[in-house]
Amino acid sequence: MAAQTTGSGIRARMRARPIDEPHRGASPLELLFDLTFVVAVAAVTARFAHDIADAHAMSGLVAFLQVFFAIWWAWMNFTWFASSYDNDDVGYRLLTMVQMAGVLVLAAGVPAAAEDGDYRGVTFGYLLMRVGLVSQWIRAGIEDPARRRTAFRYAAGFTLLQAGWLLRLLLAGTGNLPAAAEVPAFVVLSVLELAVPLWAERTARTTWHPHHIAERYGLFTIILLGESVLAASRGVAGALETSAVDGPFVLVAGSGLVLLFALWWLYFLAPAGQGLRDRRHRSYLWGYGHYGIFAALAAVGAGLEVAVEQTGHDLAASPLAICYAVAVPAAAFIVLLWLVHAPIAAQPAAHPAAVPGCAAAVLLLPLAEPLIGIAGVVAALAAGCVLLIVLVLTPARGPAV
Structure with missing residues (x-):
């Protein structure tokens, strides 16, 4: 009996899979x-x-x-x-x-x-x-x-x-x-x-499946968010080695978790499968642009690890540098997510002014560190991303720009 594509046989001819294959998901x-x-x-x-x-x-x-x-x-x-x-x-x-x-x-x-x-x-x-x-x-x-x-x-x-x-x-x-x-x-x-x-692919296009690709990218995004949670937990473990649980520690750890939840929410606000199906010619920009999105997510995790750890350790990095280690990749994620998804979206997910405005605010918040401390900055960063979600989910009263 000939082998099937379910892995039930030893040998199956490697044919191009259909672009419109129904119910195609990650194996x-x-x-x-x-x-x-x-x-x-x-x-x-x-x-x-x-x-x-x-x-x-x-x-x-x-x-x-x-x-x-x-x-x-x-x-x-x-x-x-x-x-x-x-x-x-x-x-x-x-x-x-x-x-x-x-x-x-x-x-x-x-x-x-x-x-x-x-x-x-x-x-x-x-x-x-x-x-x-x-x-x-x-x-x-x-x-x-x-x-x-x-x-x-x-x-x-x-x-x-x-x-x-x-x-x-x-x-x-x-x-x-x-x-x-x-x-x-x-x-x-x-x-x-x-x-x-x-x-x-100038000779003949491969038959990648748009919804399958969108799912695969979403799964890798979840992996990166999971790694960010792991990184933050390493910071928690490091901080607990030398100090008891106090207000700044709880605020940084809790706000970091909220920030990661918000970034997850933002990524999955606009599913990409339909856009990739309708605009396959823009897939390179979408696919390659995710390098910046993915790297930003990983960098957010690294920054949160240090932000949590500093509550129990004296680190060589300055408080301002630690704040920017979280703020810069968070802002980059917001902007790149908008830029990468815009070419394949039928209509913008947010008002064009909302995304750059939120990113600018995120980059300015670390300057308030002398007044509110690292914990306050991380909390404000999380609040800013949550506010962006609210703005995106709130129906616009006027025509989309």
């Missing part, structure tokens, strides 16, 4: 795949929190953004491929598990990359993931003649760029790549990575 394998990213996100968030607490936020931010890009792009590569070609047979599952192993190697290399700029673990983890991913694309090219050139372009592009990452690692390790050139080299290779899908 158990995709959910397992996402769990491997929990380790990587937790590692990069914890490292960034340490950098903030040690008053090295700006230098730590560069490493955070680089490592987070590697994590996000690995997740992106798998997610969009799976949306088009998941046939759930034995070969597909095994190659996906190879990619999961690569994610875990990447996660193990995060501390060295963030602390010492040693990207060997991250690069070799990526090499392992790329073996699985490129094999999947080659198989898709062989078994789906209509999109053979597209699949082989993906395979060739990712293979060449993986060679570029290995060359960058070799040059840096032998001292032939100046330290000042390491970040520019990373940026160039990252831009080329982003260009691969644009180039590959």
Whole structure:
């Protein structure tokens, strides 16, 4: 009997899945795949929190953004491929598990990359993931003649760029790549990575499912919010080690939780599946724009961890810096969420003035720290995000702008 796409058989031909497949949702394998990213996100968030607490936020931010890009792009590569070609047979599952192993190697290399700029673990983890991913694309090219050139372009592009990452690692390790050139080299290779899908799909479009993609992005958002809760709990544990529960501690911890709830609410106010279905040509902006949204959520978690921990510790970071470690990513999340969803939305979810106004207020609130303290600032940030939700949910009395 021929294998089916439910994983009940050994072998199934890798065909492009229908764009309008009914009731398409995340598979158990995709959910397992996402769990491997929990380790990587937790590692990069914890490292960034340490950098903030040690008053090295700006230098730590560069490493955070680089490592987070590697994590996000690995997740992106798998997610969009799976949306088009998941046939759930034995070969597909095994190659996906190879990619999961690569994610875990990447996660193990995060501390060295963030602390010492040693990207060997991250690069070799990526090499392992790329073996699985490129094999999947080659198989898709062989078994789906209509999109053979597209699949082989993906395979060739990712293979060449993986060679570029290995060359960058070799040059840096032998001292032939100046330290000042390491970040520019990373940026160039990252831009080329982003260009691969644009180039590959010029021949024929893959058949990703809009509602499936929207669900997958929502699930990753929940993972990041969960990591932020975990980060805040680490701060709670650190604060409780040296002090009893007091007013500022309760206010910061409670307000941080409210802030995360508000960010979750804002993200899911406007489901993206319908917009992606109607405006598929704008999917690149939507998909790539989520790098900033996801990174901002992870950074909020790091900032909240430090804000809670400072209630029981004397940290090297100034109170103003700690406040901005929460406010800046929160404001970035609000603005980027609006910018990314606007091109696919049938109508704006909020009045155009509400989002930038709220973001501006969030960025100004840390200046009140000398008067209301860190706890008061975090509480005000949470209140501002809650107010934005109220403004969005309140029906407009006039025509939408």
